[in-house]
Amino acid sequence: MSKTDESPSSGILYVVATPIGNLADITLRALDTLRSVHFIAAEDTRHTRKLLSHYDIHKPLVSYHAHNAEERGPELIDRLRQGEKIALVTDAGTPAISDPGGLLVTQALEAEVEVTVIPGPAALIAALVVSGLSTHPFAFLGFPPSRGKGRRRFFTSYAAVPMTLILYESPQRLQRTLEDILDSWGDRRISVARELTKKHEEIFRGTVAEALEYFSENVRGELVLVVQGAQEKNEPEVLEEDWKEELGRLISVTNLSVKEATEKIYSQYHLSRRVVYQEALKIKKT
Known part of the structure; x- marks a missing residue:
C-alpha cells in the first residue's frame, strides 16, 4: 500500500541519486526534490553540504549512516508518518547500493510510507x-x-x-x-x-x-x-587424484621447488594457486 502526495497522514521518502564526483552530474529533478523536501538525511552531512551549497540549496541536514542507522531510522519513520517529506542521499551515487539506505527503504515500506526514487548516477x-x-x-x-x-x-x-x-x-x-x-x-x-x-x-x-x-x-x-565472468570449459573434468599425483611426481622425482611445481600444476589444470601450493607443502614435508 502507498500514499499519494496529497495524503496528509503520511509523508514521502525520496531516494535521491547524487553525483559520484563531478557536481554537474545531477538531474534537474533531483535538484527540485532537494529544494522541496522538509529535510535531507545524508550519509555524511559535511559532504552533502558542499553539494547543496554549490546549488544554493538551504535545507536542514540529518545524519544517517552505518553507525547510527538503527537508532536514527525509527526517528525518520516517525517524521514520515507525521507527513514530512524526506530526501535520502548517500555520499556519492544512488542510495541503498553500498550504504544503509536499503534499511530505511524497507522500514518505510513496512510503515506503509510512500517511497519514490529520483534516479541518477551509480558508480x-x-x-x-x-x-x-x-x-x-x-x-x-x-x-x-x-x-x-x-x-x-x-x-x-x-x-x-x-x-x-x-x-x-x-x-x-x-x-x-x-x-x-x-x-x-x-x-x-x-x-x-x-x-x-x-x-x-x-x-x-x-x-x-x-x-x-x-x-x-x-x-x-x-x-x-x-x-570478466567465468568461461565455460570444454576440457574434461580434472580428477583430484590426477593432479595430486602429478604434483607429487614433480616434487619427488624431478626435484622441482614447491613454487615451480605449483605453477606447473596451476597452468596445466587451471586450479587455485592457493590449493595447489598448500598440497605441495604437504608433499614436501613427507
Whole structure:
C-alpha cells in the first residue's frame, strides 16, 4: 500500500541519486526534490553540504549512516508518518547500493510510507559501460570482506559465476584483492575504474596480472573493479587424484621447488594457486 502526495497522514521518502564526483552530474529533478523536501538525511552531512551549497540549496541536514542507522531510522519513520517529506542521499551515487539506505527503504515500506526514487548516477553502472566487458548479465558484489574465512569464502563462491562481476574496493586493499582474484578466479580480463567523473579519472583495461603490475605503486581515489565472468570449459573434468599425483611426481622425482611445481600444476589444470601450493607443502614435508 502507498500514499499519494496529497495524503496528509503520511509523508514521502525520496531516494535521491547524487553525483559520484563531478557536481554537474545531477538531474534537474533531483535538484527540485532537494529544494522541496522538509529535510535531507545524508550519509555524511559535511559532504552533502558542499553539494547543496554549490546549488544554493538551504535545507536542514540529518545524519544517517552505518553507525547510527538503527537508532536514527525509527526517528525518520516517525517524521514520515507525521507527513514530512524526506530526501535520502548517500555520499556519492544512488542510495541503498553500498550504504544503509536499503534499511530505511524497507522500514518505510513496512510503515506503509510512500517511497519514490529520483534516479541518477551509480558508480557500478558507469564503470560497467566503459569496461569493454559484457554488460549483461552482470552481478554486483559490493566490497569483499576484509579478512578471514568470509573473504576466502567470498572469492571461492563467485569463482564459477559466468556473468561479469563488479566489485568496489579501497585503494589500500586493491593489491590484495587483485592477488585474490588472480589466485581464485584466474588471469581474466579486468577493468579498474578510478576516480570516475573526476579530474583524474582513469580506466585501466587488461588482465588481472597486468593490473597487479600497473597498480603496484600507491593508489588513490575511489575504485570500481569490473571482472570478466567465468568461461565455460570444454576440457574434461580434472580428477583430484590426477593432479595430486602429478604434483607429487614433480616434487619427488624431478626435484622441482614447491613454487615451480605449483605453477606447473596451476597452468596445466587451471586450479587455485592457493590449493595447489598448500598440497605441495604437504608433499614436501613427507
